[in-house]
Amino acid sequence: MNVLRLNTGLRTPSFCSSASKNSESETQHQKQHLPSYTEVEKLSAGLASDDKARLAVVNAFTYSPEQLLSKYLVRRIIGFGSNGVVLAALLNMQTPVAIKIIYKRKQRHSKPCPDVEALKHLNALNCPGALKYIDDWQDAFHFYLVTELFGSDWLASSPVISNTAPLFPVTFTTPNHRIANGAAEANTMISLPFFAGSCDLWAWAVLHRTHAWESSGHNHSLLPIVPIKEIIKQTASALAGMHSRGFYHGDVKLENILIQSIGGGVAIRLADFGHTQHISLGFDKYGTREISPPEMLWDSPYKMQELDGRCIDVFALGMMLYRLLNQSGKLPRAAKSVNAGMVGYHDLLKINGGLYPFGGLDDTDVEDLLMLNSMCMVDPNQRITMEQIEKSSWLQNIC
Structure with missing residues (x-):
């Protein structure tokens, strides 16, 4: 060797x-x-x-x-x-x-x-x-x-x-x-x-997409919706606990969710708290630029000191949900244009009636899309809260 x-x-x-x-x-x-x-x-x-x-x-x-x-x-x-x-x-x-x-x-x-x-x-x-x-x-x-x-x-x-x-x-x-x-x-x-690391949600998704691709005869790599809901519910519950105590995580993404097989299901832990702050300290930037929300764009009507990191965590969790629902596991195409400065806050408001312009979800059920849209509304005041996600009808049959 x-x-x-x-x-x-x-x-x-x-x-x-x-x-x-x-x-x-x-x-x-x-x-x-x-x-x-x-x-x-x-x-x-x-x-x-x-x-x-x-x-x-x-x-x-x-x-x-x-x-x-x-x-x-x-x-x-x-x-x-x-x-x-x-x-x-x-x-x-x-x-x-x-x-x-x-x-x-x-x-x-x-x-x-x-x-x-x-x-x-x-x-x-x-x-x-x-x-x-x-x-x-x-x-x-x-x-x-x-x-x-x-x-x-x-x-x-x-x-x-x-x-x-x-x-x-x-x-x-x-x-x-x-x-x-x-x-x-x-x-x-x-x-x-x-080892390079394989205990996070990104690795879990890679494994299950590979299995879906092989078992479907190379027809699709969609992840099953039930475990996705289990993961979102547990993550939302953990984040809701932080939010109720006045803290936001500051970098919610696949790579910062550790996931473990337990019995017939899974359990998660939040990791990487380098951007976590109490809401009383204000807000300066989100941990990963690619998942930063519209209210942080250059033409946003919101001032940085006015932003609530808990609401931004909700948007980031929505982006995480999109990556789990999408076959490619990548962020939406619109995110590239937004991060490149080609699309501003007011542009996003006009493009899709206040909904974030997701694409690549043709095989997604209407209820899944409704939840995704409610988490990623362009206007942060229109977004669902983490506690509402946890208690939503979308997750009512998930333990």
Whole structure:
């Protein structure tokens, strides 16, 4: 098997082996050996997202050894993206957890991590559907968020999807580190399987579209409506819980919904709270530009400070529903024109009588279209609320 060995080009900290050294001098010694944030930025600049993830993992083990080599047993890399990389691990050798390594941005290098702070607060408020918070810390380069490990490996369960094999594993040698009894443990060679991630709603949709395509003799790739309704109801319920407590998610999309097979159905968890805010703090931007609503367009009559993020979550959930109803799984064509600045708010009002101009839904039932339209009205004041979605007749027979 080919193995990619990474050399970070950074000096690793010298963890003292003498138990007589006090913790303050050890901390100072480690700080003297930490590269600057600018050095790390230069090193990762231009790297592909998977190589940036590899570098992050190596640095994580180097600069957070007490957690990653003592408290948690890291088993594999289960996903990565533009904001970080996720590890599957065991807490105290028995409890499965996910450790999210979040890249520090220059503008928030010395500030608390929004994702961490939001999830801790939502857990304190007992918000249903949010991932369970377990732990967090930070080092010179990253924030770390430990949560419950949630989600089925959807792509790995399909024999017709070929991209489920792990990428080249990350293999590296850890530095000496101090363990709980004060002794120093020898350098350790670690090799972690590296998967691109397949536990979110996007992966679930890919699996089921592939199955529909194969089982229909390549006639269609439509997803079944019952599980779509189950997913929308659970997601709406989780978001309604946030909204009732005065918070909006800020980035509702397929990739931020984790989904797990339970018995004969599925369960979801909301993830990625980096754009979550309380409505009292106002609104500045939505997490993903492609799903930003019409009221954020350049000619909108609404001012940014007047916008309610909860209403924008509803529009984003509607866009998510469209992707599940549409055979291609893509956003509507109109979204491209809107995001390119070719269509404005007033244009959208005129095009379809106040309804967002969806296309590609010729095989969709009228009731499904009515729900979609009610979620994505161009005028935000005309949209249904998240609580109304959850309690709608469209979902009345869904558990």
